[in-house]
Amino acid sequence: MPELPEVETVKAGLAPVLEGQVIARALVNRPDLRWPFPENMAARLTGKRVIGLRRRSKYILADLDSAETLLIHLGMSGRMLISGHKVGNFVHPQAALVKHDHVVLDMAGGARIAFNDARRFGAMDLMQTDAQDAHWLIRDLGPEPLGNRFDETHLVARLKGRNTPIKSALLDQTVVAGLGNIYVCEVLFRAGIHPRRKAGQISARRIAALVPIIRDVLTEAIAAGGSSLRDYKQTDGELGYFQHGFQVYGREGEDCVTPGCSKKIKRIVQSGRSSFFCPQCQR
Template identity: 70%
Template sequence: MPELPEVETVMRGLQPSMEGAVIKEARVNRPDLRWPFPERMAERLTGARVVALRRRSKYILAELDTAETLLIHLGMSGRMTVSGDPLGQFVHEHPQAQKHDHVIFDMANGARITFNDPRRFGAMDLLETATADSHKLLAVLGPEPLGNDFHEEHLIAAFRGKNTPVKSALLDQGIIAGLGNIYVCEALYRCAISPKRKAGQISETRVASLVPVIRKVLEDAIAAGGSSLKDFRQANGELGYFQHSFDVYGREGEACRRDGCGGTISRITQSGRSSFYCGKCQR
């Protein structure tokens, strides 16, 4: 599933073609994805101007001039790609329609935004803009790891007395919004913290050290266009490249890259997810 860097990359890729532009025509080719589309979604979107695009956790939010906000979740295999962009940043001709093109936005500026999702785990909804952040999917989220509300004091307080493994704590969206399996593994490696350590038993100094490292891992991934392991594509259809920089994720049995360590990357299962780490230098 796309994590924060992938969703941020897609959102940034959509901005030049969508932000400030009018949706000339919205087409919805099926009644649902993970859940049913809102009533008259195509009608409500057609003619609306996209005032602003932003990301919250793993959701893209398109604020419209109709006092509604379009919520988009890419799910496991969802892609949002741009064609016909008048700014010349993308492929100029619109591609032939594909089997899993479920939602299409033809913009008044000539761009076309296509939401393609073979596995149909993605989702869209329309929220009242004034109360969007109190929607049940958004209200439960913790601070954004790249925002000012995510700081050392917050993480120390969140971990205090917590008896769950630090890997699970960092994946808790109520503690930090948007972190996923890949980037938690990478951040823990950079801090030399074992994913098996209980969150509440890690010293405050080491907990605090996670904050800048988490930010740096995410910033590095965004700069590389995210990670493409299976389905992910950027808005221009290109792959992300951060997977070539993984220190531990997917590297089971390979040598640890930390200078002087000499250890080997291991994989364990925690809460049904694979954790990759070096048992020698991560403690």
């Protein structure tokens, strides 16, 4: 499932063709994806201007001039594909609709944005912009890891006394929003913390040190265009490149990258998810 850097990359790709533009026509080609679409979604989108794009955790939020906000969740295989727009001196022709183009936005400026989702684990919803914090997908989210509310004091307080493994604690979206399996593995490797260590047994100093590491890993991944595993692609179809810099994720049986370490990367399963780590560098 796309994590924060992937969603941020998609948001950045959508901004030039959505922000400030009018949705000339919205097509909704099925009644639902992971959950039913909101009532009259096509009519509520058609003719509306997108006044801004934001990201909250793993959700893209498009604020409309109707005082509603469109929530987009990519799920496991959702892609936002853009066609019919100009990039420099080149124009990408508007693509014909294909299988799994479940929601299509034809913009007044000529661009077409298709939400293509083969597995249908993605979602879209409409909510009142001034009530977005009460939306059931948003209301319990923790602070953004790249925002000012996420700091050492917050993380130390939230993890103090917790008996869950640190890997699970960092995946808890009420603790910090947007972190997923890939980047938590990378963060814990850089921090030298074993994924099975109980969160409450790690010193406050080491917990506090996770904050800048989390920010560094996410910032690097965003700069590289996110990671592309299986179905994830940027809006232009290009793959992200951060996966080429993975230090542990997906590297089971390969040499640890730490100079002087002779151990191989190991994989364990925690709560149904793979955790990759170095048995020597992470304690």
